[in-house]
Every structure is written in structure tokens, then in C-alpha cells.
Amino acid sequence: MACGLLSRRVASSLRPCLGLTATGYRQVSQTAANIVEEAEFDGPCMKTEVPGPISRSLSKQLEKVQNVIQVNFFCDYEESRGNYLVDVDGNRMLDVYTQIASIPIGYNHPALTKVMADPSNLGTFVNRPALGMLPPGKFPEKLFDGLMSVAPKGFSRVQTMACGSCANENAYKSIFIWYRNKQRGTSQPTPEEERTSVINQVPGCPDLTLLSFMGGFHGRTLGCLATTHTKAIQKLDVPSFDWPIAPYPKLKYPLDQFERENAQEEARCLEEVEDLIEKWGKKGRPVAGIVIEPIQAEGGDNHASFDFFRKLRGIAKKHGSAFLVDEVQTGGGSTGKFWAHQHWGLDDPADMVSFSKKMLTGGYFYKDDFQADKPFRIFNTWLGDHTKNMFLTEVIKVIRTENLLEEVKKSGKVMLQGLYDLQAKYPHLLSRARGIGTFCAVDVRDEATRNDLILKARNKGVVLGGCGNQSIRFRPALVFKERHAHLFLDIFNDAIAELK
Incomplete structure (x- = not known):
């Protein structure tokens, strides 16, 4: 095959982004006045x-x-x-x-190279801010124009992070904090809880658990590894939490040709989920939350029916467990909807939704109840990277206009x-x-x-x-x-x- 170009698309600064025109040119919204050329190979x-x-x-x-x-x-x-x-x-x-x-x-993509070329963005790229303490003036604007403009239904808050593992790690922390506040009936810890927390003892470090699924992958950091159940090489020799692990449905494909068999398999797994929640609660190790991917990616692209997820969401509500949907790999549009869980057709699909990868920045959307009630509870130096929020704003524009x-x-x-x-x-x-x-x-x-x-x-x-x-x-x-x-x-x- 010849090493040539199929077409040349020119992004003009004088016209709004309108997608492909009759002449084959892609017009991309931009702030700088110079012309950017995008060549597509043949x-x-x-x-x-x-x-x-x-x-x-x-x-x-x-x-x-x-x-x-x-x-x-x-x-x-x-x-x-x-x-x-x-x-x-x-x-x-x-x-x-x-x-x-x-x-x-x-x-x-020219929409992103133009962000880099815009002189007004220079200070953002040169000076990386600690977003939790000293955010730049445009930070709220970029969050509303970017992440919040594609927030899943029912979410009005977002916490940016550096990557998917970091997003899930802090989402887990938020779940545990929320659950303990619910247990004690107040957000104020006792002196004993404060004292024991710094020496890794109960009650300050409570014996709470998260339920995850065989074949699930939620990251490679220490807490996330406790909910990752794919390849041994990812976990071997690393200490981990003893948390409940539920079976994930092993379905037959195409799904529409094996509906009866698959429904029976999903019912078996849902029954096991509920059984695990009850058993671990009786052991004094309650399931504070459930974490799951809409499609298990690293574990083998394993699917479940939309009805399975609707019923799983109901089980979480019934037992007072938070429901975290890990959209690190499925989020951003690859399934034909911006969020894969939108296929489920639920008005209240989750308590948290984590993201990264196609979203360029990591983080998670969350409901008001999971808002940290004290400073530095959910915190690190950067809390993501503001330049990625700037890029994401342009990515979302391109997704919509094209x-x-x-x-x-x-x-x-x-x-x-x-x-x-x-x-x-x-x-x-x-x-x-x-x-x-x-x-x-x-x-x-x-x-x-x-x-x-x-x-x-x-x-x-x-x-x-x-x-x-x-x-x-x-x-x-x-x-x-x-x-x-x-x-x-x-x-x-x-x-x-x-x-x-």
C-alpha cells in the first residue's frame, strides 16, 4: 500500500466547527487565528x-x-x-x-494542537497548580464546560484525579467515610476513633469491605488491587484486603440467542451477591459498597445484560451499600453513548461513576452525600492536571459538532x-x-x-x-x-x- 495521504482537512479560524463540509474540509472551532492542517493517511x-x-x-x-x-x-x-x-x-x-x-x-487532532498553540494558555502549561488548594481562575469554568457538561444523570459534583486507579482509590475512601458517618449518625469522630486511626486499629480504621467481581479490573494501586481479579501477575506478592468477591455472569454469545440460559446464569450471580452481603454483615464486616464495570475490559470483555445491572443496583439500595460504576475504560463514547451505563435505562444508575482514559483526566462523579465534610480527607498535591481539563473541553466540542x-x-x-x-x-x-x-x-x-x-x-x-x-x-x-x-x-x- 502506498504511503500517501487520503485527504487534507483544513481547520479555519474564521468559521465555527460544522463537521465535514461538501468540500471535505473539517472546520474546527479555535481561538488562535493561524491555520492548522490535519492530514489523514490512506x-x-x-x-x-x-x-x-x-x-x-x-x-x-x-x-x-x-x-x-x-x-x-x-x-x-x-x-x-x-x-x-x-x-x-x-x-x-x-x-x-x-x-x-x-x-x-x-x-x-487540530482542536487539541490549537489549545497548545494558544498563547493565553501558556501560563497553565508552564505552572501546574495544586488544584485542591490553589486552583487557577478558569478552573470552575473548565469543569462546567467540560466534565460537568457530560456528567451522568443525577450527578452535580465531580472530583478530578490523575488516573483511573487514583480515581477509584479515592472513590473507595469516599464510600467508607460516607458509610461510617451513616453508622455513627454524625460526621464527628470520637477521640478513640481518632487515636486508633493513626495506628491502623479499630474503631478508627473500621473493618468495612467492598464487594467486587471475579474478572473485574479497577486499578493497580494497593486498595484497587483488592478489587482487581484478573491476572496473577498484577497481584502476586502484594498484601491485600480480604473483601468479598462475587461471581460475574459467564454468558453465551450472541446474547440475544441465549436469553434463557444467560438469565439463569445472571440470577445465580445476583443471588450470590445478596448472599455475600448478608454473610459479611453477620461477620461484622459490612459491605459498604459495590464496584463494577459496565463491561469487564481487562478481564476479557465480559458482558452482562442491562437487566443484570438494574437488579444489582436494586440490591445495593436494599442493603444500604454504595454503588460505584467504574467507567474508566467504557466511558467517553465507545459504546455509542457517552457513558456505558446509560444503556441500562435507569433514573438513578449509581452513587459514583469513575472515569479516566478517553476523558484524558481521571476522577469520579459523586452524589452530594459523598462530599468530604473536612479538608484533606480526599486530597493529594495535584488532584489531576488542569491542562487535561482544557483538552477535554475541546474533545467534547468535537464529539458534539462532528x-x-x-x-x-x-x-x-x-x-x-x-x-x-x-x-x-x-x-x-x-x-x-x-x-x-x-x-x-x-x-x-x-x-x-x-x-x-x-x-x-x-x-x-x-x-x-x-x-x-x-x-x-x-x-x-x-x-x-x-x-x-x-x-x-x-x-x-x-x-x-x-x-x-
């Missing part, structure tokens, strides 16, 4: 195997000071554009993984149907194709074959990622169009055809 262009010689040389340099076991290859981000990631050896690849689902509108959630539905339909066709064509290799929007996955025969397929696809110009024991997950940017889905499927088919 497809992958491979010059070497990946990693190439330059990447391998850089790995040797880096391994002198850091662990490089998990490094795939080194990237040239200046040359990357849109849906295409370029490596340091000049290989251009269609990125269907996007930094583990973290690039919302592609590489080097109608990207509808594009996600269209390209996701092509992708999922293509995966159905491929598993029918290669039934000895692929199975259990599944997804909502472009948040899709397929199982491969075994882990070794899965890993081999990912490498073959990469050397043909497509970046993919694995999850669970034998799944490949697809996480394109929101600017991934139907043509990109067709291109991906063609290359993926070629890679599969080479497997034995």
Missing part, C-alpha cells in the same frame, strides 16, 4: 517488522535504567495522525487499541458484523464475537494463538490488544469511521489466514 505503510531496528536499539538503551519487558515498540507521535500511529522506524499502523482505549479523537457518537454506532456495526463473519469463516480459530458500539472483542482459540495473531496483525499494519485469557479487544478512537472498520477487517482477515 492506510498503513509498513517498512520493517515491528519492533524495528531503531525500536530495538532504544529498548537496549532504556533497559539500562528501566524495565522494558512490557515495551512493544517506540513511537513517533509527531508523525502520527488521526487513527494512525507511526513508530520510530517509520511504520504507519491503523491503531485499533489507542493506548489502551485512551485516545478519544485520534492523534494530533456527531461522533453516531459515527461510533455506524463503524461499530460494521466491525461487529465483520467479526461475526470472520468467526463463521474461521470457526476453528475465532468465537464469541461481542460488543456495543466499537467496544468490541473476539475470542481466539487459545492464548498462544491470540498472541501470535496480534503480532501478525501488527506487522501487517494494525495495532491490537489482548485481554482475559484468550480475547482480543478493539478500542479505536471515536474518529474511527466505517472505512477504517472495513480496512481493519481486511487486514485482520489476512492475518488470520496465516494462522495454522
Whole structure:
């Protein structure tokens, strides 16, 4: 395939963002008067195997000071554009993984480069503020224009953090503080509680628990690891809390063809959840909260029905447990709705919703009852990064003006149907194709074959990622169009055809 450009889109400072015009130009709202050009490539262009010689040389340099076991290859981000990631050896690849689902509108989008180029933003980038104590004057404005403009239904508060793990870690703390205040009937601790808290003893450090699910992933920090139940390598040798773990439904796909069997499996798991809450309460270790992903991502792209989540929410309310929905990977539009839990159709879907990745900043939305009642209870030096709030404001504008959630539905339909066709064509290799929007996955025969397929696809110009024991997950940017889905499927088919 020729290493050329499919089209050139020009962002004009004199016109509002109106999406694609008849002439093929993308007009992006901007504050600076200079013209920014965005070039879209016509497809992958491979010059070497990946990693190439330059990447391998850089790995040797880096391994002198850091662990490089998990490094795939080194990237040239200046040359990357849109849906295409370029490596340091000049290989251009269609990125269907996007930094583990973290690039919302592609590489080097002009709306974001203009934020960097605007001189009025210089002070924000040069001086990183401690947002909890000394926020900049534009901080409230950017929160209302950005995060709060896409807040899930029923939420009027948000706490920014640096990443998904940090978001969940502090959401857990908020749940425990809320639960203890509810237990004691006041937010004022006793002198004994204050004294014992600093020596890690009860009652100051109460024996509360969080209920999580097998296959769930909520982060790699110490508290989050207690609710992460995927790969042993993530937890091995690290002390952890003894908290209840519920089974997650093991469903058959396609979901609409196995409704009766799947409903029985979900009923079994819900019954176990309620049983665990009651058992742990009787042991004097009450379940203060439940944490769950709308789709278990790292654990294998495991789905449950919307009815399962509606009933789980009801169980949490019944037993007085907080309900935290972890949308770190599912949030930001990949399922065709801005938040995956919106598919559930609930008026009161959660008490907290955590986010990161496509949202560029970490954090969590929360209800008024979970507001910290004293300073420094939920706190760290940065509490996120204000520059990411600025970027997110522009990302949300692009999503709306270019109608990207509808594009996600269209390209996701092509992708999922293509995966159905491929598993029918290669039934000895692929199975259990599944997804909502472009948040899709397929199982491969075994882990070794899965890993081999990912490498073959990469050397043909497509970046993919694995999850669970034998799944490949697809996480394109929101600017991934139907043509990109067709291109991906063609290359993926070629890679599969080479497997034995």
C-alpha cells in the first residue's frame, strides 16, 4: 500500500466547527487565528517488522535504567495522525487499541494542537497548580464546560484525579467515610476513633469491605488491587484486603440467542451477591459498597445484560451499600453513548461513576452525600492536571459538532458484523464475537494463538490488544469511521489466514 495521504482537512479560524463540509474540509472551532492542517493517511505503510531496528536499539538503551519487558515498540507521535500511529522506524499502523482505549479523537487532532498553540494558555502549561488548594481562575469554568457538561444523570459534583486507579482509590475512601458517618449518625469522630486511626486499629480504621467481581479490573494501586481479579501477575506478592468477591455472569454469545440460559446464569450471580452481603454483615464486616464495570475490559470483555445491572443496583439500595460504576475504560463514547451505563435505562444508575482514559483526566462523579465534610480527607498535591481539563473541553466540542457518537454506532456495526463473519469463516480459530458500539472483542482459540495473531496483525499494519485469557479487544478512537472498520477487517482477515 502506498504511503500517501487520503485527504487534507483544513481547520479555519474564521468559521465555527460544522463537521465535514461538501468540500471535505473539517472546520474546527479555535481561538488562535493561524491555520492548522490535519492530514489523514490512506492506510498503513509498513517498512520493517515491528519492533524495528531503531525500536530495538532504544529498548537496549532504556533497559539500562528501566524495565522494558512490557515495551512493544517506540513511537513517533509527531508523525502520527488521526487513527494512525507511526513508530520510530517509520511504520504507519491503523491503531485499533489507542493506548489502551485512551485516545478519544485520534492523534494530533487540530482542536487539541490549537489549545497548545494558544498563547493565553501558556501560563497553565508552564505552572501546574495544586488544584485542591490553589486552583487557577478558569478552573470552575473548565469543569462546567467540560466534565460537568457530560456528567451522568443525577450527578452535580465531580472530583478530578490523575488516573483511573487514583480515581477509584479515592472513590473507595469516599464510600467508607460516607458509610461510617451513616453508622455513627454524625460526621464527628470520637477521640478513640481518632487515636486508633493513626495506628491502623479499630474503631478508627473500621473493618468495612467492598464487594467486587471475579474478572473485574479497577486499578493497580494497593486498595484497587483488592478489587482487581484478573491476572496473577498484577497481584502476586502484594498484601491485600480480604473483601468479598462475587461471581460475574459467564454468558453465551450472541446474547440475544441465549436469553434463557444467560438469565439463569445472571440470577445465580445476583443471588450470590445478596448472599455475600448478608454473610459479611453477620461477620461484622459490612459491605459498604459495590464496584463494577459496565463491561469487564481487562478481564476479557465480559458482558452482562442491562437487566443484570438494574437488579444489582436494586440490591445495593436494599442493603444500604454504595454503588460505584467504574467507567474508566467504557466511558467517553465507545459504546455509542457517552457513558456505558446509560444503556441500562435507569433514573438513578449509581452513587459514583469513575472515569479516566478517553476523558484524558481521571476522577469520579459523586452524589452530594459523598462530599468530604473536612479538608484533606480526599486530597493529594495535584488532584489531576488542569491542562487535561482544557483538552477535554475541546474533545467534547468535537464529539458534539462532528456527531461522533453516531459515527461510533455506524463503524461499530460494521466491525461487529465483520467479526461475526470472520468467526463463521474461521470457526476453528475465532468465537464469541461481542460488543456495543466499537467496544468490541473476539475470542481466539487459545492464548498462544491470540498472541501470535496480534503480532501478525501488527506487522501487517494494525495495532491490537489482548485481554482475559484468550480475547482480543478493539478500542479505536471515536474518529474511527466505517472505512477504517472495513480496512481493519481486511487486514485482520489476512492475518488470520496465516494462522495454522
